[in-house]
Amino acid sequence: MSNVAPEGTLSFEEAVMARRSVRGFLDTPVPAETLRTIFTLAQQAPSNCNIQHWKVMVASGQAAKRLSQKFIDVVLSGKGPEPDFDRLEKFEGIFRTRQVETAQALYGAMGIERDDKEGRMRAALRNFEFFNAPHVALLAMPKDFGEVLALDVGMYAQTLMLAMAAHGVGSCAQASLSNYPSVIRDFFGLDDHYGLLMGISFGYEDPSIPANKTRVPRTSIDAAVQFIDD
């Protein structure tokens, strides 16, 4: 394989910098051939002992709309989340600070005030509308594999989202879609021993959606990376 980006696609650095969470999409579907190219690239992600334990389910078009409606029915029924994997309830310290700043950037772009509970609820519900995306991918792995093997699915997810970015396709990673795994089990006939980790809504960005004006910064590498060289 050549190390030059194919015509019409972004280079690695361009794709990394272009990828950001897109929360508003056009109806235009991604052509089937582009989908195959993108998912073939993602399949190159590394995994422990090359076991390739990600299970990926994609709903498009009317199927995505039907799936979205099933999610919304469950959310509006008032049923609480029943995720397959444990997760931290609340961030503390610097992680809480960054979480709040990120929420402020998103709600600020959407024009939602801090005390506008209804606005925030509506914004949260947009997750289950897949932000109007014509496609959604759900990522699962065997339930008993644990945190270390979940890393591999994370690597798959980022490879997938970068492949999308390189092909001009926007995406949003969504832990929120793992809140109601029974919806996915019914819809895709997912085996009970698989647990749902996350979803990714994707398609072509609608630049007119205010949420898509959101930009969130990163700290300098000095806060994250320790180099020792002597």
Ligand SMILES: Cc1cc2nc3c(=O)[nH]c(=O)nc-3n(C[C@H](O)[C@H](O)[C@H](O)COP(=O)(O)O)c2cc1C
């Ligand atoms: C595993 C994971 C789960 C996420 N879950 C959600 C989600 O449920 N809803 C959402 O709007 N954004 C979600 N995000 C997007 C993050 O908020 C976003 O990646 C972060 O703020 C950095 O912004 P950027 O993606 O635009 O660079 C998630 C991201 C990751 C990596």
